[in-house]
Amino acid sequence: MQIHVPMPAVAEFPEPCSWHHAVSIVDAHEPRITALAIRAFKEGDETAWSDVQHILYHWNLEELERTAPVTSYARTVRQLLRNAILRVEEESRRSKLSLECLEDFTPERAIEELEKIARDHRINNHPLLVHMEDNGLTPEECVRFLDNYYANNRVFHLHIAAQSLSTPFDLRAELYQNLYDELGAGTPSEAHPLLFLRSYNSLGGTDRVIEPFVGALHLLNTKIYHTLLSGNYRNGLGALGFLELTMPAQMKKLLAGFRKSGLTPEETIFWDLHISLDEEHGDAWFDEMKKVLKTPEDALAILDGGLSVLDARCTFYDSVYNTVDKHRQGKAA
Ligand SMILES: [Fe+2]
CATH class of the missing domain: 1.10.1240 (Methyltransferase, Methionine Synthase (B12-binding Domains); Chain A, domain 1)
Incomplete structure (x- = not known):
C-alpha cells in the first residue's frame, strides 16, 4: 500500500x-x-x-x-x-477546556469526571458504528473504511513508544506491556499491524494507492501531538487512556459490522482481539492516571489529550460516514 x-x-x-x-x-x-x-x-x-x-x-x-x-x-x-x-x-x-471539579478540586473528583467524559462521549454511539452494526457495509465501503483506518492507525505502536520517552520511569511498565501486545506478544506474525491486513487482504489485496480523508490525517496528527510533541506526558496519558477505555465498545460494533459485511472470523481477528485486550489496557490506563493526577493542571492536561483524540476519532468516523451515506443515497437515486 x-x-x-x-x-x-x-x-x-x-x-x-x-x-x-x-x-x-x-x-x-x-x-x-x-x-x-x-x-x-x-x-x-x-x-x-x-x-x-x-x-x-x-x-x-x-x-x-x-x-x-x-x-x-x-x-x-x-x-x-x-x-x-x-x-x-x-x-x-x-481556551475551550473546562472541568466542573475545578471549582472544588480533589484528584478523586477529577478522575471520576474524566472517566465520565470518556464514557459519555458521542464516539460510543457514533452513527457510522450504529449503521455498520445494523447493516454492514458494501465491499467498496469496507475498503474505503479500511484505507482510512490504515492511514491513521498504521503507526499506533510508535505512539506508545513515543509516549514512553517522556513518561516517568515507574509508569513505563504498563506502556511496554501494551507495546509488547501491539507487536504480537512474542509472535511477530501476530503483530497488530499484520492482523489488520487480514481484513484488507480479503477485500482484494493491498496493492493500492490510498488517498486518505482529511479526518484520518487529523486523527493521526492528534495522536502524534499528544504523545510526542506536547511536552507533557499527561497529555499522552489522557490520549491513550481515553482511547483504550472507549475502544472495546467501538470494536464490538466494528466487528459486528464487518461480519455483517461478509468477512470471516479469521479476517476480522484484529477487531475481535481489541475488545478484550483494550478492556485490560483501558482499566490499566485509568489506574496509572490515579498515580499522576495531583493538581487541576494535571487534570486539564489529561482532559486535553483525552478529549482531543476522541473528538478527532469522531471526525474520522464522520468523514467515512459521510461517504457511506452519500453512497447509499446515490444507490437509492
Ligand atoms: Fe492494537
Whole structure:
C-alpha cells in the first residue's frame, strides 16, 4: 500500500544550504503559515484546516519516524514552521477546556469526571458504528473504511513508544506491556499491524494507492501531538487512556459490522482481539492516571489529550460516514 497525501503549495520551500538561508526561509514563510493556522483553528475555514492537516501529516511523520537527520537545515525549517501552527492550535484548543471539579478540586473528583467524559462521549454511539452494526457495509465501503483506518492507525505502536520517552520511569511498565501486545506478544506474525491486513487482504489485496480523508490525517496528527510533541506526558496519558477505555465498545460494533459485511472470523481477528485486550489496557490506563493526577493542571492536561483524540476519532468516523451515506443515497437515486 502507498499513502498519497499532497503537500499544499504554501508549505513548499527551497532546500536551504546554510543556517543563514534556513533562517531567511523561516522569516519569509512564517507569517503565511501562521495566517493559515489562524484561519484553520480560529476562524473555522475548512479549506485552511484541510491544508494544515496535510502539512502536519508530512512534518509530524518525519518527526515520529525520524526520516531526516537532525542536522538537516530543511528539517529544522519544517520544525520551526510546524511549531508556528501548533502554537495557534494549542491556544485555540486549551481556551475551550473546562472541568466542573475545578471549582472544588480533589484528584478523586477529577478522575471520576474524566472517566465520565470518556464514557459519555458521542464516539460510543457514533452513527457510522450504529449503521455498520445494523447493516454492514458494501465491499467498496469496507475498503474505503479500511484505507482510512490504515492511514491513521498504521503507526499506533510508535505512539506508545513515543509516549514512553517522556513518561516517568515507574509508569513505563504498563506502556511496554501494551507495546509488547501491539507487536504480537512474542509472535511477530501476530503483530497488530499484520492482523489488520487480514481484513484488507480479503477485500482484494493491498496493492493500492490510498488517498486518505482529511479526518484520518487529523486523527493521526492528534495522536502524534499528544504523545510526542506536547511536552507533557499527561497529555499522552489522557490520549491513550481515553482511547483504550472507549475502544472495546467501538470494536464490538466494528466487528459486528464487518461480519455483517461478509468477512470471516479469521479476517476480522484484529477487531475481535481489541475488545478484550483494550478492556485490560483501558482499566490499566485509568489506574496509572490515579498515580499522576495531583493538581487541576494535571487534570486539564489529561482532559486535553483525552478529549482531543476522541473528538478527532469522531471526525474520522464522520468523514467515512459521510461517504457511506452519500453512497447509499446515490444507490437509492
Ligand atoms: Fe492494537
